[in-house]
Amino acid sequence: xxxxxxxTAEKLEPIARGKEISxxxxxxxLMLLFFEPSTRTRMSFETAMIRLGGSVMNxxxxxxxSIAKGETLADTIRVVEGYADAIVLxxxxxxxxxxxxxxxxxxxxxxxDGAGHHPTQxxxxxxxxxxxxHLEGAKIALAGDLKYGRTVHSLCYALSLYGxxxxxxxxxxxxxxxxxxxxxxxxxxKVKQTDSxxxxxxxxxxxxxxxxQKERFPDxxxxxxxxxxxxxTPELLENAxxxxxxxxxxxxxxxxxxxxxxxxxxCYYRQSFYGVPVRMALLSLVLGALE
Amino acid sequence: xxxxxxxxxxxxxxxxxxxxxxxxxxxxxxxxxLKILEIPGSSEGVVSVVMNAAGAHGKKDVVKxxxxxxNVREVDRISLIAPNATINIIRNxxxxxxxxxxxPEYIEGVVRCMNPNCISNTMExxxxxxxxxxxxxxxxxxxxxxxxxxxxxxxxHLL
Ligand SMILES: Nc1ncnc2c1ncn2[C@@H]1O[C@H](COP(=O)(O)OP(=O)(O)OP(=O)(O)O)[C@@H](O)[C@H]1O
Ligand SMILES: [Mg+2]
Ligand SMILES: [Zn+2]
Numbered sequence: 001x002x003x004x005x006x007x008t009a010e011k012l013e014p015i016a017r018g019k020e021i022s023x024x025x026x027x028x029x030l031m032l033l034f035f036e037p038s039t040r041t042r043m044s045f046e047t048a049m050i051r052l053g054g055s056v057m058n059x060x061x062x063x064x065x066s067i068a069k070g071e072t073l074a075d076t077i078r079v080v081e082g083y084a085d086a087i088v089l090x091x092x093x094x095x096x097x098x099x100x101x102x103x104x105x106x107x108x109x110x111x112x113d114g115a116g117h118h119p120t121q122x123x124x125x126x127x128x129x130x131x132x133x134h135l136e137g138a139k140i141a142l143a144g145d146l147k148y149g150r151t152v153h154s155l156c157y158a159l160s161l162y163g164x165x166x167x168x169x170x171x172x173x174x175x176x177x178x179x180x181x182x183x184x185x186x187x188x189x190k191v192k193q194t195d196s197x198x199x200x201x202x203x204x205x206x207x208x209x210x211x212x213q214k215e216r217f218p219d220x221x222x223x224x225x226x227x228x229x230x231x232x233t234p235e236l237l238e239n240a241x242x243x244x245x246x247x248x249x250x251x252x253x254x255x256x257x258x259x260x261x262x263x264x265x266x267c268y269y270r271q272s273f274y275g276v277p278v279r280m281a282l283l284s285l286v287l288g289a290l291e
Numbered sequence: 292x293x294x295x296x297x298x299x300x301x302x303x304x305x306x307x308x309x310x311x312x313x314x315x316x317x318x319x320x321x322x323x324x325l326k327i328l329e330i331p332g333s334s335e336g337v338v339s340v341v342m343n344a345a346g347a348h349g350k351k352d353v354v355k356x357x358x359x360x361x362n363v364r365e366v367d368r369i370s371l372i373a374p375n376a377t378i379n380i381i382r383n384x385x386x387x388x389x390x391x392x393x394x395p396e397y398i399e400g401v402v403r404c405m406n407p408n409c410i411s412n413t414m415e416x417x418x419x420x421x422x423x424x425x426x427x428x429x430x431x432x433x434x435x436x437x438x439x440x441x442x443x444x445x446x447x448h449l450l
Contacts, residue, residue, distance in 0.1 A: 072415050095410040095436025099417055114408050116437055 025054030031084035
């Protein structure tokens with residue numbers, strides 16, 4: 001299932017790059033219901049739909065809508081399913097997409113549900129790893145805020161399907177939740193934890209960096225210390241494998257030195273581009289345009 | 292303790308003519324069973340509670356209710372907090388029927404999700420929904436919406 005999505009994305013890549021014109025989803029309407037700000041997810045869904053010849057409708061501003069008047073999500077969904085062939089929902093409450101799907105006769109794609117899931121991000125992360133490195137048995141380090149970052153949580157579970165070896169690099173305040181570590185061990189995944197990026201940099205195929213939020217640290221000095229100790233610099237990368245790829249869900253603040261952007265290791269801009277073919281694949285499949 | 296005093300002790304709980312005995316309740320859960328059955332308030336008859344009685348597998352609680360039989364919804368709820376309980380229907384002072392509680396695989400509208408940010412804890416027109424699994428003597432409830440697991444103090448989350 002996941003592999004099928006990734007293979008489909010690869011086939012659609014020329015269309016995502018504008019090298020081929022497609023009418024695969026001509027006449028189809030995608031409704032974007034974003035109850036929370038998002039630029040990347042929203043724009044890449046729009047681009048994906050338009051590249052495939054379909055159209056996009058937007059919720060518009062929440063303040064000006066019936067939602068501000070207290071309409072339930074269930075009612076909003078029952079109305080907009082009549083306007084669209086599929087819905088992408090980004091909502092602050094966990095479980096919102098699953099609930100929406102109970103009220104919708106058209107497919108609902110979860111575009112992020114609070115601290116819950118963001119599955120299309122996970123698909124694009126997997127796609128990036130498969131395109132830029134390899135998924136099967138990959139040695140991968142996750143660095144940064146592993147405690148609150150839902151992206152890395154979902155990614156861990158997804159990687160476990162491919163027998164990855166995962167090293168968790170984070171300050172002790174921001175460790176991967178213990179339940180996730182024990183789930184991974186139960187799935188026979190090799191997991192290591194450390195707070196030193198130097199220790200692992202020479203030993204991995206993929207380094208996935210996430211942002212550490214200042215707000216997580218009551219003491220600004222402590223934040224600064226932690227952020228600096230995990231910063232990715234060209235000097236650090238001198239010890240890296242030549243084929244190491246660095247990923248980041250973006251936006252980046254200062255976790256990655258801008259000089260790294262010009263090294264062959266950087267793949268975070270391509271990663272964000274890959275969001276387009278991956279979402280094209282998902283849309284074509286849920287709308288039944290591809291098998 | 293001699294036989295004699297033990298026997299006197301037993302007599303403190305008087306036998307019921309018609310009603311229900313909920314036996315083998317996990318020790319400490321008797322009051323929660325009463326809460327589920329909305330006792331006092333929902334039953335006219337005498338209700339007796341035995342706590343910390345010696346059972347075959349350690350301590351147990353027992354609840355005896357005169358003149359009442361339980362419905363499926365009540366038994367389902369009891370099974371979550373007392374998975375080893377038996378429901379004995381008493382007719383004419385005798386045990387007419389004995390059933391072990393059955394732990395349902397799925398429950399709807401029975402407990403509240405403990406995740407305050409779960410969509411089921413909002414004004415949305417949905418019941419809470421959980422998949423139920425048991426692991427050794429523990430019951431795990433996984434929210435169908437947000438996937439948060441309740442594994443302890445289930446009684447506190449009953450709706
Ligand atoms: N007429 C009655 N009034 C009150 N309690 C009763 C009455 N008859 C039986 N009980 C109680 O109901 C429970 C089940 O009775 P039963 O005679 O089946 O006991 P048991 O053989 O020990 O059952 P189990 O194997 O389930 O423990 C016991 O706790 C018993 O004390
Ligand atoms: Mg007995
Ligand atoms: Zn929930």
